[in-house]
Amino acid sequence: MTSSQLLLEGVELMLFGMGFVFFFLALLVFAIRLMSRLIGRFAAAAPVPAVAPLPVRAASAPEPEADLLAAIQSAIHQHRARRG
Template structure:
């Protein structure tokens, strides 16, 4: 079998494979959107504040930075680790 036939067969297989994957993923997205719309239609969200987090919410890193005892423990651990390494 000449190499040009093998290349053509490989390209054909690649096109069919990518076509099937693209079709499957498109159908998956459409099915997900349809199910989401169906669920929202039959069971709508009454309170939209449940969907969005409040603006004054403190992130976990800010909570750690505000805790003096925890910062002292973390600083001591880092200091000890650096001493042991050298």
């Protein structure tokens, strides 16, 4: 075989492969759309959950304890010291 024949066979194989992949992907898109429509038509509508009212919070939140604040400040200080 000559190089031009090999090149033409390579191009033909490439076009056949690309066409096959395009056909398969188009078929896949069609199947997904069909399934989506079928599910939307035959599936029961999901009930909408009732929205429960949020509990009302007190106007002012209680202050955290002093030892908790000290632990938080210590952790922040250590973190900043490690970062530089």
